[in-house]
Amino acid sequence: KSGANNKSWLWIQSVCDFCKEDAGREIFALKVGLAVALVSLLTLFEAPYQVFGPNIVWAILSAIIVFEDTVGATFNRALNRALGGSLAGILAIAVAQTALSSGHVAEPIIVGLSMFMIAVITSYMKMWQALVQYEYGFRVALQSYCLIIVSGYRIGNPINTMIQRLYSIAFGGMVSVLVNVSIFPMWAGEQLHKELVKDFDSVADSLQECVKKYLECGSEKSKITMASIDGFPDEPAYERCLSILNSGSKLDTLASSAKWEPPHGRFLHISYPWSQYVKVGAVLRHCAYQVMALHSFAHAQIQVPYKLRVVFQSEIQEVSNQVSEIIRILGRDINHMKWSLKMSHITRLRSSTKRLQTSLYFQYSYILTSTFESPVSDKPLKSFANIWHTFYHTPYEKGFIEQTKCYHEITRKQLRRVYSWPSREVDAFEEDSEKRMNLLLRNMKALESTATLSLLTNFTSSFVELVARVDPLINVVNELSKMAKFKPDDDVL
């Protein structure tokens, strides 16, 4: 019995949570109530009822149907309803007049056939890609056509019926739209804006979390199992990042609603570029895929020992901090509708990335120089590797030229990469080169365990790829900032 009590208690708690979660819900519900109550006044008082007659119930239906959560969606519905209804009405009257004048036998045939035809045509047209968003309008058109032509056939005066209904439908729709817009309006554009800004923060959080996990000392790594699909208990941002990967359709819906909204709040100029928001979302998702790849390294079943993971610790930490800072700044810039990303941020990220790449590069040359030596040694090897040693004591001179070639190829690509990022022009990067040498020397000592370094570079070079994807992100946000006329800061790109 206490189990059942417990269960009902949990249920009550979840209801309470639901109520507390979002005040917008209560407001929305009260707004629907208000719209219905306002329209119902028409029917309850005697005077308006005598003007409109029983057709007034259409006003209530219309008010309920048109009322959607965001302003844009409501406008979209209202317009669909108005346009679909009117066009269908005009067509219906034309067909009804023709049918009336065609005689007693032909009339029902014309009426029935026209309904069939309209049903087929509207149902077929609404599947056309560009018209899918007007699906509701086609449905309304079909309904209106059928209603008007049937009433016309039965009652005989289609124009009167139609005009009376049109008035009450328009009245109901207008009340809905007015209530929706005038009392705490929920703008789809505002929601889209907030959603996108939140996504930027989630990617940045998830990246930092992942790097922290990777550089964490000796904790038991969770394995890639079914659980990793739902997220890890100690990584709250992972789940948010995962939800971004599925957020495409949500952004699409909000953007297509937002297009119907008039300039409002902070989005004051006409034809605000809402579709660019969808593009920014897509590029951001592309970065999120790379963050997911980094996560898969941090949770991989083959793990580099902690001692080796921290070889590039300071470099990785630095680049990660700068990447997430840039992502956060971009998010904040969109949020505040200004463009404040400074040259210095990109320069700093560039120099950190260069340092990370240089470390990787020195690691290669280090391995190379050590393998240039003759591997045949008189010293007895004490480790397990001894067993395999016998395989490899062929001299290395043969492969030397080949090796040098490959090495140069890599060097060239590495350097090209270093100097080609970012694509926009930046100030020449100057740093105390002596200090850098010391840093490198320190790292070189740590690099003595070369055996597992190749595993290490997995994470590191995936990281460099993530940095490469930040570049298009900056470009697309910059494009948005121009299209949406963001205020520039004084000292910017």
Next chain:
Amino acid sequence: KSGANNKSWLWIQSVCDFCKEDAGREIFALKVGLAVALVSLLTLFEAPYQVFGPNIVWAILSAIIVFEDTVGATFNRALNRALGGSLAGILAIAVAQTALSSGHVAEPIIVGLSMFMIAVITSYMKMWQALVQYEYGFRVALQSYCLIIVSGYRIGNPINTMIQRLYSIAFGGMVSVLVNVSIFPMWAGEQLHKELVKDFDSVADSLQECVKKYLECGSEKSKITMASIDGFPDEPAYERCLSILNSGSKLDTLASSAKWEPPHGRFLHISYPWSQYVKVGAVLRHCAYQVMALHSFAHAQIQVPYKLRVVFQSEIQEVSNQVSEIIRILGRDINHMKWSLKMSHITRLRSSTKRLQTSLYFQYSYILTSTFESPVSDKPLKSFANIWHTFYHTPYEKGFIEQTKCYHEITRKQLRRVYSWPSREVDAFEEDSEKRMNLLLRNMKALESTATLSLLTNFTSSFVELVARVDPLINVVNELSKMAKFKPDDDVL
């Protein structure tokens, strides 16, 4: 003028393409037309009209509203409409009777207030997570309540009005459902089934495409740019794989429609596990993320030279073929509703993965043994690396113990990994070990250019991670095969 001609010609062509694309669309449109025509017969003939009266228009409205593309969605709508309408109707009659008996002044107040309350309550409830799928039902309930109580207030006989309307609404809905189910029905379950099977193929295709690209000789690699978000022209499967990443909500919608469908076609037993399809889709998407990560390596801006990319060519090719074969078999099994994945497939994948891992492992020991030697050499170094060589001629004895420790840690993890996959028990893996040795020796020769090998292992060990993710995929499909009572083959797991 020819430009305008050209444009209209293109438009006509795209309309033709749209028409040819999918015969299901024509069938759907004709079905809607048929349903509307059938219902309209009621109004066109004299006899039924005299029974139902003007309320017959509700039958047409109801038929149009209920008609959805899949059977499940239609059932869902019909049930929502029936249940929402009836419950609201009963409540409306009760309130109307109370209002009638409460006197002339209180009546409009009660009616108006109750409409407001019902509007607030239904709008609030439909936002509760578990009730979102019944959104339409709540809307219908509110509409029905308002209509009935207003008619009751104005006409005075709510029960009669309600019953007449209920009959005609039920009739319209029934015609819709019958037409939808009996003539070329489109089952949401069937669509979900096909969609999931297609996704399996897309992931397998995309994987093979990506490996082929990676092992391709010297072609210009496309860069990670804005273009890569839309896909690459020479990789048709990439785009399909990308679309899988966004397919979550589509599968959700289809599964929630499919739940409403009765046993049909091949899905004969009651409570077919449609929700398991969504789970399988989620695990498959998890594999697709890893395939995307592999793609990002194949298109990375820092590329390993071709000569080195092909070091593990045969192993990578083999594992890739086997992974995609298993994914394809799983997809085909779901398609044919049987369970035919044989032990031998898993054993073969296991042995190939083991071979790939062994190659990686030997690479490590190879590097290790070569770095165990003294790096100080009298031979003059001719390469660019010479410059950096001077940094590293400290003796290695100091780091030796440390190194050996790390090495053993890696070895242990590697071996544990090799022997722990797959998690299900398999027959002991036996192979001609002499042949394997020869293969390894051949590889060892190719491994002479160690400098860039660490980059190589990026791809390779990401690949091993993908293999690790195939394990949960097999499990979740196996679970589905048990829940859906797939026919087992004779010789299976």
